[in-house]
Amino acid sequence: MNRRFLAGARSGFRIFLPLSIGLIPWALVTGVALTSAGLSVVEAMGMNLMVYAGVAQIATLPLIVAGAPLWLIGLTALALNLRFLIFSAAIAKGFHDVPLKLRIPSGYLLIDGVFAVCTERMLSVRDRHWRFGYFLGPSLWGWGLWQCFVLTGVLGAGALPQDWSLEFMATIALMVILVPLSKNRAMLVAALVGGVSSVLLRGMPLKLGVIVAIVIGIIAGFVAGRVLPERKEA
Amino acid sequence: MDGIWLWISFALVSMATHLPRGSFIVLGQRASLPPAVQGALRYAPAAALAAIVAPSVFVVDGAVQPFNPKFAAAVVVLMIALRWKNPWLPFIIGMGVLLGLRKGLGF
Structure with missing residues (x-):
């Protein structure tokens, strides 16, 4: 931890904070979906920690619950996550001087919103500490927010309003990132x-x-x- | 499906998520792409965001419907995001327009 790392983390966090609220409805919906599929709290949160990818989780869940063959479950998840291969390639240069033990968790944390917000700076800023902070700050915030609200969805599945079109908030967040790009x-x-x-x-x-x-x-x-x-x- | 199979499925989906995510970040220098490809990947964030967003704005029940409440809300969001820097405004007004059209006017 040093000052430049913290400064980078703070800048990244500040940019990502308003956009990160788009994650909340998605996380709630994912939590509700996990519970509705019949998973216990431990199973739902276990999957959520292991996978950390809303689309892949929601899409493979019906297959998993129905007892579909493992190869089909794996291929479905892989197809839905292929975009991350492109994201990983596009942002990789920003990690070229980051040690391996930090690159591995960075891969785990790479989600759409953080990728879209951070890539430009990741490729242009020279200071390694600032740059890594700029990625890690919003990534950890997004991760924590996601886990909290999935848990909220899992525990409160019965009590949440179903017809408020809240999933559109994720679309708004992505549009707000897209405009300046x-x-x-x-x-x-x-x-x-x-x-x-x-x-x-x-x-x-x-x-x-x-x-x-x-x-x-x-x-x-x-x-x-x-x-x-x-x-x-x- | 229960017990161990459930967790095996989770592990499989986990691998199918984190291998693509980690790929180039973890391999680093050992898998550096040609400069032309790296240059082209600058366009990945914009192309990906639009590809994810567009169907959720223009497609209703599997068919293209250019004029629907989500489209109206999206236009308003775009205008706000172009005009003002305030990061919360697109959410407040965008959701207001969508819910107003759906709940208030019954679209």
Whole structure:
């Protein structure tokens, strides 16, 4: 622990704090889903600690409960998590000088919101301590928030309101992160093409359309970055 | 499914989550990608966010419906996020618009 690490952690936390509330409804929904599937509190929280990925948990749960073959459960989870392979590759350079014993828990903590918020600084800031703090601060906050609210969902499954469209708060959080990213023209192209492709490919099994859409969006952004004259970021 | 199989399934889903997440971060220098690919991956956050968000805004019950309460709320959220720096405003007003349309006007 040193001062630069703490300064980085504080900056990352401050940026992520308002966006992190988008995690709360998702965590509650996940907790309710785990309980509704018939898991005990220990089983639900055990899965939650081991997996720490809402989409993969909710999607594999019906398969697990129905006694589906293990290979199908594993493949489903892998398909839903393929995007993390892309995220890991995109942010890896920010960890090149971080020791292995810290890189392993960093992988565990890598979630969508933190990736989207932290990547740019992770790739551009030189100070290793500040940079790692900037990742770890929001990551640990997101982890704690997630565990607390999944537990709340597990314990309060019967008492929570079902029809308040709270899951839309996660969509709002992701949009708020997306807006500043898209001020550069090539980034905007990547976002538009990625979004449209994802809607068009929604019929693909196991949400694979999302992965294909991300790849198409990345390629479109890359091409646009080469072709379009670079305008200074607003 | 009970007991040990349940925990084996959890361990499997855990591996299927943390191998992709850890992959390049943990391997580090030993799996460095060509510079062109690294350059292209700069676009990963924007492409991924849009790919995750777009279906939840435009798709209702499996069909594309451009004009729906979520779309109206999303437009308002975008305008607020472009105009003001306040981080809480998009949540308050976005949810207000969505719930107002759904509960108040019955969409």
